[in-house]
Amino acid sequence: MTDRADQLVTGDRIELRFPARGDLIVLARLVTSAISARAGFDIEELEDLRLAVGELCLLTLHGSDERYGDLCLELTVLGDAIGVVCTLERAAATDVPAPEGDEIARLSEQILDALVDEHGRESQDGSVRAWLRKCRGGHAG
Amino acid sequence: MDQEFQIEERAGTAPPVIAVSGEIDVATAPQLRECLHRVIAQGDSTIVLDLLGVTFLDSTALGVLVGALKRCREVGGDLHVVVADPRIVKIFEITGLTNVFTIADSLQAAGAS
Numbered sequence: 001m002t003d004r005a006d007q008l009v010t011g012d013r014i015e016l017r018f019p020a021r022g023d024l025i026v027l028a029r030l031v032t033s034a035i036s037a038r039a040g041f042d043i044e045e046l047e048d049l050r051l052a053v054g055e056l057c058l059l060t061l062h063g064s065d066e067r068y069g070d071l072c073l074e075l076t077v078l079g080d081a082i083g084v085v086c087t088l089e090r091a092a093a094t095d096v097p098a099p100e101g102d103e104i105a106r107l108s109e110q111i112l113d114a115l116v117d118e119h120g121r122e123s124q125d126g127s128v129r130a131w132l133r134k135c136r137g138g139h140a141g
Numbered sequence: 142m143d144q145e146f147q148i149e150e151r152a153g154t155a156p157p158v159i160a161v162s163g164e165i166d167v168a169t170a171p172q173l174r175e176c177l178h179r180v181i182a183q184g185d186s187t188i189v190l191d192l193l194g195v196t197f198l199d200s201t202a203l204g205v206l207v208g209a210l211k212r213c214r215e216v217g218g219d220l221h222v223v224v225a226d227p228r229i230v231k232i233f234e235i236t237g238l239t240n241v242f243t244i245a246d247s248l249q250a251a252g253a254s
Contacts (some may be wrong), residue, residue, distance in 0.1 A: 026166065047228055051232070058201065100207065103207055103208070104201050107236050114235035119187035
């Protein structure tokens with residue numbers, strides 16, 4: 001960690017793990033706000049990141065059964081940027097698609113396209129991984 | 142501290158007004174979906190949705206609004222959205238939904254009486 005308790009610098013990494021339930025995504029948003037402020041993002045960028053990380057979690061959970069798995073969020077300070085990786089471990093496909101599920105996933109993609117510099121999603125061997133990177137003072141948002 | 146999520150159905154207005162405050166996300170959006178669907182099922186095809194007290198809104202909330210808008214239009218009505226907070230307006234803008242919804246910045250402008 002850094003020599004100043006209220007600041008984060010390049011290489012600092014924070015992990016949050018919680019049961020993969022949509023109602024707990026608020027935890028990811030709260031942690032993102034706190035980390036973004038300590039990494040030097042301004043209030044508008046912080047709000048963008050808070051929304052974007054919520055969408056990243058939703059995209060990670062899209063199509064999965066909320067009764068299974070953990071959501072792991074890793075936030076890393078990368079110079080003038082923050083990198084966020086959201087991983088759903090032990091994912092299981094749901095038998096009951098969420099109402100408006102595909103529409104919501106499309107909207108999540110649009111929000112991420114507008115607010116962050118890079119993002120992506122991949123699934124492999126029963127886990128889903130979504131990621132984003134947002135720069136301070138960048139073009140996104 | 143964020144404002145607690147609340148839904149208020151205002152009686153005696155035409156069209157009916159549903160006022161929401163607090164955060165609308167994956168945890169609270171189902172309550173809004175249920176409320177909107179119930180009001181539409183009662184025969185009100187046009188609804189004014191007052192989001193002036195909303196502090197946060199995500200894609201789940203937008204999905205609920207799009208679904209409700211389709212239901213309203215299927216029965217010849219509309220869903221008027223009232224929103225003024227620039228952060229909330231921005232979410233409608235970046236998803237292109239300002240071209241889909243009838244959006245006003247006050248209840249009066251939305252035609253609520």
